[in-house]
Amino acid sequence: MRLILASSSPRRADLLQQIGLRFTVRAANIDESVLPGEAPNAYVARMAIAKGREVSRLCAADDCVLAADTAVIVDGRILGKPSSRGDAAMMLRRLSGRSHEVMTAVSVHYGEALRVAISKTEVFFASLSDAEINNYLNTGEADDKAGGYGIQGHAACFVQRIHGSYSGVVGLPLYETVDLLKQVGFSR
Template identity: 55%
Template sequence: MPKTLILASQSPRRKELLKQLGYDFSCAPADIDESVLPTETPEQYVARLALEKAAVIAQKNGPDVVVLGSDTSVIFGENILGKPASLSECLTMLKMLSGNSHQVITAIAVVKGERNAVVVVSTEVDFKILSEQEITQYWQTGEPQDKAGAYGIQGIAGQFVKQIRGSYSAVVGLPLYETAQLLSTFGVKSSMTPD
């Protein structure tokens, strides 16, 4: 019997978080254009991407499957910080975040047939002051390369974080509380769901 819940992602972090909640699911990455539209706010951007990822996979799997999509962006001022392609991009991003407070916005979207819902979670993160040497050494670990904002809070970069106001799991990539609530409204049960 095919699994009725699909995570529209190949992110090992999102898989791990969804497993923590006790869901039985399969994964299918969604290949979508992640360009920011000219008039989009950061909240609208992550919400659109999460919904598009879920919708693309839902279309391929029929109306009985529930698809969970998610997208995370690091926001400093009005800048949406993507994944750094080079050391110089990593330096630029982490110098911006150094000694400052920034937002991490994660959207989750669920699609089943014609029905869909999106939830956006915003978390404030405060960074310590980083030296150029620290940033360069961090880049050399390989950790920042596939991370929005050039850092992973669950890895080495956890030591850069002075304070967090909001959902830690949302910063990692999947807000646990909101995900469980949203999936329950679509009738998806986990091994943790009381009978």
């Protein structure tokens, strides 16, 4: 059985390598638009399943496909990846001095089996000055990350505390991932 990571995220690949899993990367190319009125948990689950299905169609029948999707939620609204530097600055201002939720769904497709889990983590940000936001944006880290920040980089300085899964905030909750792999019979 071969493990396929349906993601081009270097952070997800790093997390899988951290726990000693060998895998092949094959990214999915899907529309990641939020549907009108879609709840955040439904959105991340739908994205993780869609990514996994897309890649599964291109793989051998005995391949195990792992996919994930992460969203940052504040005031019930999903903050996706910023479309511009201004969009990233707006997101960071919304997160400043308060808590938000990071939700990551993981799906595992193996043969006819499909398993899904969702990790929810509350993240508490310090109050950010305009200078701190601009300095962070100058690092380029905000460009491809949900909510406009990466907890594993310079934005770690903004995080006062978290309640939940650190790896889930990075983009792949490892406990849930390993549990789903066990459920479908994947051995490390």
